[in-house]
Each structure stands twice: as structure tokens, then as C-alpha cells.
Amino acid sequence: MPQRNKALFVRPSEDDGLGANRYGFYWLQPLIAESLRRRISVMDLHSFYATSEHFSLGLSEHDPLFVFGFGHGDGDTYTGQNYDVILEACQNDQVLRGRVVYLLSCHTATVLGQSMVQKGALSYIGYQENFVFATQDPPPANPLSDGFARAFFEPALEVAYALVRGQTTGVAYRRSQVSFNNWVEFWARQPGPEAPFLIEALLWDKNNQVLIGSSAETIATPTQASQGNLVIPIATIIAAGALLAL
């Protein structure tokens, strides 16, 4: 039975030649740090660990209630490093039975999200269309300092932040939608020529984000953030590659 206070994160890296994955890889790091502060036991399948083989192993060994995948997708598949197919509708999505799933990926709401909920996933949150985000051109060396990308990753990741803080899937979804709105309003007040192009993509993502299944699920026991663990061992996670239990 899937375990509360356990999460599995999948985040392919830029090593696979897809520049977009570089951003997701970096932007998930603070989320993993926050999960650890909230005493969530995290399995971090990053870069070359973001494969179907490690995903299957992670589910069976770690048995997390919460599964969060970043990466390329289409209607019925979600992929990891080098387009390795990690989830496919009606092929292996039954492994998500009893779990809460968030896929920050294109199109998976149209088939895969519905299919996994029909097979017993408690809740799925994802996108009906291409998930689009903007970046500065040229991009900064550190994706976390890209002010354009921030407007997309903060609202998109709010789903997961709310869940690891003990809020329900319904609240997590609504908080993400509100955050998208707030960023739209922020950019609507900016005079720069980029603003309308940021707004069009933010509206697109917000309108295509959906929750399928239960809006009442929680994946974590609400706790105060651990004050004694402010230096989060991200480097340790990356070096260790896979399981880091807290």
C-alpha cells in the first residue's frame, strides 16, 4: 500500500539534449529541499536515473503515495531521460493505483491522466496541451535566476509545494491556478515588450491544467518545517542518485 510522507520525483536533465529539461531539473531542486524540510522521504530519479527501469524499482522499493514527473509527454505517454517511456496508458499505468500523481508534461491529461485514474490512481494533475514556458534569450547560466522562467515554474510547482505541506489535491490545484493568475497580473503591470508574450503562455498553461479524480487526497502529514535542517543535502542526493530517506 502506498506510503504517506513518501514521494518520488522524476527529473531528466539536459544531458539528453533537450534544453527544456535543464530548467525542470534545476527548478525541482528547491522543491526537493522543501520536501525534506517537511520530513517527506524522497526518492529523486534525476538525469540518467529518470528511466522506466528505475521508476519501476522506485515504486516497488519506496512505495510513495506521491509521484511527480517532469519531462516530455504526449496524450498517452510520459517520458524521462532520452525519451525513455516511463508511463503509458493501458500498458503500465496501473502501477499508480492508490497514488497521487502530478505530471508537469505536455498533453498527458488527455489520455494517460484519465486512464490512470480509471485504474485506481487517487488523483492526477497535469496538462491537456503543450506545457509552455518562457526563458530569457540568451538564458542565464543558472536557470533558477531566469526571471521569465520563474513566472511559470512557481505556479506550476505550487501543486507539489502545497501537497508536501499537507494540503489536499483540490487546494493544491486551486493554489496553482491562483499563482498563475497572480503572475499574469504581475506581468500585466510591467511595461517591457516581453510582457504580452509571457502572459499569453501563462494563460495557456493555466487554462490547460486539470485535476482528475479526488480533490480531497493528502500525501503528507502537515508538519512544521524542520528548523535544524536548513542546509539541504542536494549535492548528496545528486551524488547518491537514488534513495534518500529522512
Next chain:
Amino acid sequence: MRYALSESDWQVALARYKAMPPTIKYNILGQELDKRQIISNVEQRTPAGETLVAMQKNYQEWVARR
């Protein structure tokens, strides 16, 4: 075509993206598109171009509602 896009939608979007500053790129997961590539996708009416035109149409409707 996945979206109900008219010829006018394509032309409006093309004009808008030609006015896009070169300081911004779009990432559609798996694809990084700079201004030149965005315009090319719209001109060639690729699947990514369809998404871009649909986004632009959404935006124009949002502006009209405000």
C-alpha cells in the same frame, strides 16, 4: 488541425510574433524556440505553430475581455 484556427488567426499571430522582442524564448517541452524559430513554425504551419497561434488567439480573447 487540432484547433479551430482561421486564416485571420494565423496572420494576426504571425504579425504579433514578428514584433516579439528577441530577448525571450519559448520552451515547449522538448523544444526550445527562439523568435526566428517561432516565426518559422507559424509560417510553415507546423504542429508547434498551431500551438503558438492558439496561444496568441487565447491571449487576444483575454485582452478583449479585460
